[in-house]
Amino acid sequence: MSKPNLQLTDSQYLQGLRVGNNEVLTALYKKYYNLVLKLVVNNSGTSEAAKDVYQETIIVLYENVKKPQFELNCQLQTFIYSVAKRLWLKQLKKNGQTFLFREDEEGEIADVSEDVSLHEQKEKDFEKVNQSLAKLGEPCATLIRDFYITKLSMDEIAEKFGYTNADNAKNQKYKCLQRLKKSFFDSPTVEQSEIERK
């Protein structure tokens, strides 16, 4: 007999996702993948598109469980299906593919508009960070990551990057951070640039 799959309750999945437990994430990922695959593939999508939609759906869920006041108002499966459907419809619309979904599923759909719009905001920030870090270049991007994410000390950073001492490293970090700030806050958001074009 093969090892049975990890069976968890909805709230155990959410808790595991919140703390980044890889085993729980694996179980969650396996559990609902076919649901979203089916949804996308049956509605003009490829399995690659399904993978993207599914991963984005999990990200939406992740962003939500990270909120301190988050409460799931429906079954996890319903949430995942509803978010995936919304994301896929958006994608189809973007591609100019008008498409009809089956009416008889409407009853099982949860209202996830707020969750998805939160995600859209976060996605913009994510892209902005991406662009800003790319613009920042090396060694700055790594230095900033080492300090703020990996939490290396200034001494460790000095050694890693070959600065003579921690103060020197601190100066470098300061310069890098100022540049990052400038590009992050000065880069127009999508809406702003649209307004400017008008």
Place this chain on the structure above:
Amino acid sequence: MRNTDLFDNYLNGNLGTQETSDFESRLAADEVFANAFNEHKTLIAALKEHNEIEKLKSQMNLIHEKEFGGDAKVISINKKDSFIRHYGKTALVAASTALIVVLGTVAVLTPGVQQTSNQITELGLKLKASNEAIVEGIKEGSQKPVHAPANMEGSAFALNNAGYIITSYHIINGADSVFVENKGLERTLAKVVLTDPRLDLAVLKIDNKEVTKNWNVPFSLSGKTTDIGEKVFTLGYPRKDMVYGEGALSSLSGYSNDTTMYQVSIPVNPGNSGSPLLDDQGNVIGLIRGKVTSAEATGFAVKSIEIIRSIHDQGADSIRTSGKKPMAKGLKRSDQIKRINPYVFNILVYKND
């Protein structure tokens, strides 16, 4: 101390009690200072979230690769009744699933809004009619032996008279039991004898002499590559009844320039996976494997020469007949189909979740 260092120390809880309260008073009193701090806080939070999402993405990619990485990149065109388990209690859902694909095609391919909506309406009627038909079917079905819905269905066709048949690997992957049936054949057990996940192929055997004793398979796998533009056709089971589709061979390579596949201009639907692709004379030149999007009349088929090679590489040449003159050659298409029909199967796969 620079402001940014002060911000970091405050955010990391590295300030003493006095320093903390000094810092907070300054935040309240000095607007410029407070704005600078808020900017800093926003940026660092965005950096951290960015990192978390990156981490989550790479975790998911690893999981995906490990759990589903072997799946063909082409869409698997099969129909899974698990959909019914998830989304509805009746077979109505399955019927509308298939038809929505058609609606989508019309909506995308037909230019002009007016025309589009007209055609959708027309198809909508068909949808209704067919749903009603299925409801009828359900009612009638209650008198017949009731089979549990299969987890996966597709098509398959015969390789030789000994009961060997071939289908797509993705159909039978993970199966606990596999059955075949068609108009002339009651649901019969088949067992998997060979698989080739790379080409998405699986060979099964119907181990029932009663069934196969009178077999005379009218086609064999073609050992040649077919030319672009050749007329081709397929027979398969996207639904309970055999469905015929025809078109032309449109490319000598498939999805992502995969040279193990042909591209054909035949609309293929869920359930067509494993259908034979035949040329005008009735030679099997491929096995329908998938399509890229449901919105295009484009299918992909594994080339017969690749199938022959795969079987050969597994030392199993005897499970197929070769060089057979197609018995359906020169016949009218409808007569060809009558000959071929009994050797194309609907395949039903059951899995224990």
